[in-house]
Amino acid sequence: MDIKDHIRGIPDFPKPGILFYDISTLLAHPDAWQVAMGRLAREVRRFQPDILAGIESRGFLVAAPLALKLGCGFVMLRKKGKLPGKTIKHEYALEYGTDTIEIQADAIEKGQRVVILDDLLATGGTMAAGINLLRGVGAEVTGAAAMIELTFLPGRRKLEELKVPFTSLVAYDD
Secondary structure, three states: OOHHHHOEEEEOOOOOOOEEEEOHHHHOOHHHHHHHHHHHHHHHHOOOOOEEEEEOOHHHHHHHHHHHHHOOEEEEEEEOOOOOOOEEEEEEEEOOEEEEEEEEOOOOOOOOEEEEEEEEEOOOHHHHHHHHHHHHOOOEEEEEEEEEEEOOOOHHHHHHHOOOOEEEEEEEOO
């Protein structure tokens, strides 16, 4: 099965000139979703995770069911102010300004092997911020994964600089 057949491109979203790769059509197709999760499980399993970390919000859709499939725990990396209790934050640079992601202070035990997931890897800024946040709370980040990789953008290179191996199910070259 070609997973790309179940991902639709939406032109000019969220702004003109951007082609948005929408996984909601994949999520709605039970056979394609099962195949995608099976393939992603096979890829992520080689990183030997104890726990999976999903990046808000579509990363939750990937990481949570994958954690069940692999018998791992699941934690959320969320935007500032969205998690209850004590949190640890990491601020990172955007093209114009900064953003912040957080994790609950007790979500990861020091030394736990973590794989970070999102639906799509583009420039790699948010995933790199997640890696730095996880390392800051004592995690060993053994890998990163996404359903989709935009290979014409520098995301993979940014993760290589952080010495984190990356895998994806499908790639788009333009």
